[in-house]
Amino acid sequence: MPKKATAQAPQPKATTPSADGIHPGSLLSITQLSLEEVSNILALAERLAGEPQSKHATLLENRKLALLFYESSTRTRTSFELAAKSLGAMTTLVSDKSSSIEKGESLKDTGLTLRALGAECIILRHNASGSPYLLAKHTGLPVLNAGDGMHEHPSQALLDLRTILSRLGKKQAATDTTLDGITVCITGDILHSRVARSNALLLPRLGAKVILCGPQQLLPPEAVDLSTGITLERDFDKALQQSQVAMMLRIQKERLAGMQIDLADYQKQYQLNEDRYFKHAPTAVVMHPGPMIRGLEITADIADGPSSAIEEQVRNGLAIRMALLVRALNGGAA
């Protein structure tokens, strides 16, 4: 590391990895963060988003980050990549699409190779739930979970939280009463949604009520056990009536094979459209993690309307991911 960068760049702290060998700068599940850590991440994101880019352009200068993407994802990948670059870090993308993932090589070995090449942090998107744990355990590097199977998408939950807080006019901090009196309904394919899991695991800890909404096949009863403060509601209209935030999920058509889901019927019951919105929740903040299928789970007028926070979510993603990268390379401190 060249001397000139050391004045500003966070140095890897001599961190004692936890008993399981997982680096404290990792973010594998939203549940591993204390509310204090969530607050620190929000505060750092707030600072980074509020200052001119020139102020942090060399914050991670010469640091090497690897984006390991076994699943394609324009949004999450670009977001992490731009976040890293705007902090001056070097990134490399390894994806199955570019076939740079060696055929048949194990995830462990791919991780070890990236580490040997100098990667200091790995951002992993993978179709197997729990794969970030495997990578973190065997490389000892900070690993950021950018979505694993049906499990979690913790950076998404943090950017959603930042969005909710700003839309509701609250300060960017997390205590167990921050979201008292707020109800968030998450609607759609909860079963397959890592975004739903991470949000349902985070928001109730800040005092929010979370209503999970969807048909039986996409929302099994055991979902209620994700956390305290969660209720299940099959009737979308009823769910909306109670909510200040309506978070819509993408219908992943490829996941519905073999399920008895009639899309026309789904649309009728669970689509967020103007009619439903103005009738039941005319002031609710509308969110969607994207990519959206306009006309299926949400209509264009709502997605593009004034209540929609969808673009803001994307912008907040950049700030949150900058904060997570700084935290990762700073030994877990944000």
Next chain:
Amino acid sequence: MKSILIKGGHLIDPPSRTDRPRDLLIHDNKIVELGDPGKLNATAKKEGAEVIDATGLVVAPGLVDIHVHLREPGQGHKETIESGTKAGAMGGFTALCCMPNTSPVNDSPEITRWMLSPERNAVIRVFPVAAATRGSMGEAITEYGSLKAAGAVGVSDDGKPVLQDAIMHQALIAAARAGVPMIQHAENTKITVGASMNAGARAFRLGLRGMSVEAESGIVERDIRLVRELTTSGKGPRPHLHVQHVSTAKAMEAIRHAKRAGLHVTCEVAPHHFMLTDEAVEGYNTHAKMNPPLRGEADRAAMVTALLDGTADCIATDHAPHAVHEKEQEFEKAPNGITGLETSLSLSIKMLHHQHRMPLLRLIHLMSTAPAHIMGLRGRGTLAPEAFADVVLFDPKSTWTFNARNSPSKSRNTPFDGHTLPGVVKMTISEGRIVYRS
């Protein structure tokens, strides 16, 4: 001809309900005589017997594990018959029944004989279980008579359970005619596709597809119905269904009813199913990935209850060795199973004897006498004169720390690595030969 006198020990022999200080004299490969302490000294001296001081130790019939995977032929990188039987000897076992999911599948007398040939270097006795259907494909049953003649002691398709009613019906009849148990891994694999742990809240949170309790109990109920039909028809010999590694209260309840109805249904429970719950999967620990999966607390407790009340006939490990790199994979990709031969006795002592006050006599029954009986292993599971000199000497009072690296098994995929456990195996004698000494 060689004699061994085991003296000063506390002898436990379930069939004769012996549970007191007794000396034991072995000649060649058989047990010759039991006597009060000191009584056999003169005879032993005359024969020039090797004297083993068993003071402070339990002397019991060698343990019998009717469900292990020795991986030969075909997967010698995981285990061989030699390494697996050595691990068995270390755990106090003197007889292992090995499952047919080898490569190729053991569905022929040739493969059965190959497993039994001296070149395999088994240090304790191996009793192959042959495939119930050709290639374990569930379509056409194998030749049970000739498999038995070659040395097979039971038939099973293990991890690929027989799903078709008609085939299972045929298998039960043919097995009864051959005088061997039809052994079933109870899982409706049609509804467990892609599942890698117990169904429920934890699976939902971890984003893993779950196996429902009904996937197990449904097959058990179906099999029992077939056994009942065949039994009550009065035609042909009485079928014997043995259910492998029961993991759910619901399946156990079905077995309890079947037994009350007088049907010949037996079952086994694996130590991991009475020790652990699906909580062990947290962190995507592949050493907690097995099939049937680790269940919830109520199911775990039901396995203990079944062992205590006799619904569960015996303990079997389902010793399933896998290489390190195979377990170091994404949870859903990693193979099922853990090793179990080295820790079975200690885990049983810990849970059943210490925590639930099960007498050691009963515990030895579950780990030796009963499994030998289920598989028709004559002269095993007992210390009666004329029986094979299969003996285990262990110290139930002291503890040891299990280090998987020190096991003779080729694999070390176990969630119990590093655990300090009660019950130390001091010596294992297989047919009169000392095959393990700690």
